[in-house]
Amino acid sequence: MDLIDDSPGPDGPSNAHDYTVSEISGAVKRVIEGEFGRVRVRGEVGRVSRPSSGHMYFDLKDANAVISAVSWKGQVARMQIRPEEGMEVIATGKLTTFPGQSRYQLIVETVEPAGAGALMAMLEARRKQLAAEGLFDPARKRPLPYLPEVIGVVTSPSGAVIRDILHRLRDRFPRRVLIWPVAVQGQACASEVSAAIRGFNALTPGGPIPRPDLLIVARGGGSLEDLWGFNEEAVVRAAAESQIPLISAVGHETDTTLIDYASDRRAPTPTAAAEIAVPVRAELLARLNEMEARSKRALLHRLDVRRQRLSDLSRGLGRPQALIAPKRQRFDLTADRLLPALDRLVVKKRAAFATLAAQVSPRLLQSYLRHEGQKLAGLSERFAQAQKARLVQAHERLERLERLRQTLGYTETLRRGYAVVRGPGDTVLTTARAAGQAGAFEVEFADGRLSVSTGAAPVVPVSAPVKPPKPAPKPRAKKKDTPPEQGSLF
Numbered sequence: 001m002d003l004i005d006d007s008p009g010p011d012g013p014s015n016a017h018d019y020t021v022s023e024i025s026g027a028v029k030r031v032i033e034g035e036f037g038r039v040r041v042r043g044e045v046g047r048v049s050r051p052s053s054g055h056m057y058f059d060l061k062d063a064n065a066v067i068s069a070v071s072w073k074g075q076v077a078r079m080q081i082r083p084e085e086g087m088e089v090i091a092t093g094k095l096t097t098f099p100g101q102s103r104y105q106l107i108v109e110t111v112e113p114a115g116a117g118a119l120m121a122m123l124e125a126r127r128k129q130l131a132a133e134g135l136f137d138p139a140r141k142r143p144l145p146y147l148p149e150v151i152g153v154v155t156s157p158s159g160a161v162i163r164d165i166l167h168r169l170r171d172r173f174p175r176r177v178l179i180w181p182v183a184v185q186g187q188a189c190a191s192e193v194s195a196a197i198r199g200f201n202a203l204t205p206g207g208p209i210p211r212p213d214l215l216i217v218a219r220g221g222g223s224l225e226d227l228w229g230f231n232e233e234a235v236v237r238a239a240a241e242s243q244i245p246l247i248s249a250v251g252h253e254t255d256t257t258l259i260d261y262a263s264d265r266r267a268p269t270p271t272a273a274a275e276i277a278v279p280v281r282a283e284l285l286a287r288l289n290e291m292e293a294r295s296k297r298a299l300l301h302r303l304d305v306r307r308q309r310l311s312d313l314s315r316g317l318g319r320p321q322a323l324i325a326p327k328r329q330r331f332d333l334t335a336d337r338l339l340p341a342l343d344r345l346v347v348k349k350r351a352a353f354a355t356l357a358a359q360v361s362p363r364l365l366q367s368y369l370r371h372e373g374q375k376l377a378g379l380s381e382r383f384a385q386a387q388k389a390r391l392v393q394a395h396e397r398l399e400r401l402e403r404l405r406q407t408l409g410y411t412e413t414l415r416r417g418y419a420v421v422r423g424p425g426d427t428v429l430t431t432a433r434a435a436g437q438a439g440a441f442e443v444e445f446a447d448g449r450l451s452v453s454t455g456a457a458p459v460v461p462v463s464a465p466v467k468p469p470k471p472a473p474k475p476r477a478k479k480k481d482t483p484p485e486q487g488s489l490f
Helices: 020-037 073-079 117-130 160-172 189-204 233-241 259-264 270-277 281-317 320-359 364-408 409-414 433-440
Strands: 039-049 058-059 066-071 087-097 105-112 150-155 176-181 213-221 248-252 421-423 440-445 446-451
Touching: 020 087, 039 066, 066 087, 073 105, 087 233, 117 233, 117 259, 150 160, 160 176, 160 213, 160 270, 176 189, 189 213, 189 233, 233 259, 248 259, 248 270, 270 409, 364 409, 433 440
Parallel strands: 066 105, 150 176, 150 213, 213 248
Antiparallel strands: 039 058, 039 087, 058 066, 087 105, 421 440, 440 446
């Protein structure tokens, strides 16, 4: 479409065609799309906006110009790297116009960093930001269990990584393995990996699905763009928040991602992660056998030393028979002299007793016995008096307790003019409301009980008067027993 300048001359108005706004906009759109079908534009990302519709709007700029860019929801989902403000990128798409605002814009299909330097700069800025929050602090890292019962693996179920991990675990020490399948690259990688880490941590210990004792996040090698999902902030935060110890095994030994800083242990390869997770079973058995052998040798050596020491001490003590032989001989000699000595002692004591018996007169012996009898009679009299006094004290104490019982009993209160109201089942009613609800009740006075009905006038006694309990009889005092007169032995 050719646009010809038919401006009015000095002789009058021009006869050029009048275009509508839509015609002009359509013509401009066709020209721009015809000249620039599919283009690659390099520039710095400016303002970035992503409304709830899922589309992404951003600016591409350089030192002299700015161009608006838009990526539709489906295109955003396929992006491996999303543009962020300040990034230098190369955007690939189609140049078109937006008639509603009279502007041209770039419909972006893919975005890639403008060289590894730009991507690394963004990665370093993100690393510093997360490190400042303390997510990479060594004090946060937890020790790995020596021999985990269950190991959770977050990786792709179809790659060679999971086969290498399972093979290595089977060779070293077979353990139970739970696999959480995820995408290990692309747009869905970050969200699925972070969801898998949080999902393993959310399992209940002792539940139907066992909670792992150790997690391994693994992926094979690849380019920086392929591993970019493990540099996303969501993955790093999920790894730092994990209560289960976590080993990161992303890429090869030279590859470093941000999840390596947040994990409790970094493995250079997925196979190395399996080696870190469990010890070698054969080595453990060999070590146990060696420790058992060393323990036995140490025990036998200790017994030999003790046995030798005991033998040395026994030689120093001498023979037991040689030690007791002199004592036995001395005992035999003493036993032979004991019986004659005992006979002589009996004869000597009998002679001494006979001498003393001849010196004692019957009158003196009778006087001694009479004196001892008087002492015994005095003791008997004192015993009888003490027993009588004790009985009197016990009787007085019993009377005091009986008077206290009668004073505190409710029958004494009834004698002073009070009454007790009893309902069904002989329960005590203490309020007018309870008596009204009972309908019929009994009133107990000091001399008997009366049956009362809330709707009946006559009152009839229903029981005999209550007699106070008789006081306990006083115990009779026992007669004084006089001891019999002590007789004479002669």
